[in-house]
Amino acid sequence: MRRMILQMLAIVLLITAGSYGQSLGDIARENRDKKAEDASTAPSKVITNQSLSKDPDANQGPNGAPPVASAAASSKDADHPAAHHLAEQYLADQRLTEQRLAQQRAAEQWKAQILAQKNRMATLQARIDQLHASIQSANGDVQSEGPYNRYQARQLERVAQIQQQLDAQKRKLDQMQDAARHAGMHTAVYDP
16 A cells, blocks of 8 residues: 555655646746847847948948948947047048048149149240240341341340349259159159
């Protein structure tokens, strides 16, 4: 009888333990739900188009200007070292771009000034050539010893004056080219 009572007690305990115990599926579901809750409470990282794009034109707004806020400033993780590195890299790229544009503008200004100077010199040289031609046509021949009349004498005086102006303009051009060379400009800029 004892044996029978023990057997019945064991059966009752097994049934009771089976009815209150969890199945393997229930345990897996609880673990999955717990992981989902942990993931939802973890801080999320904000990814913007600026942080993904490597295209230099992608960092510009609709009018060609850079956007007001950088990717790191708009991120919740702005205190993260990687965000600081991205912000520093963005600012370094901006400074480099601005420096290149400034150098390009300076080169264009030097080139424009030097070309304008060369045009002034060409105009003076053309005027000298024109005066020489008028002197020769008045004489009908190449002048050999000196002016034959006062007209030719005045023309020669004008030629001398213009020649002085041309020489002064040549010196000014040389100074401009030297200054452009010392400013680090390319040959195409100071000798167009």
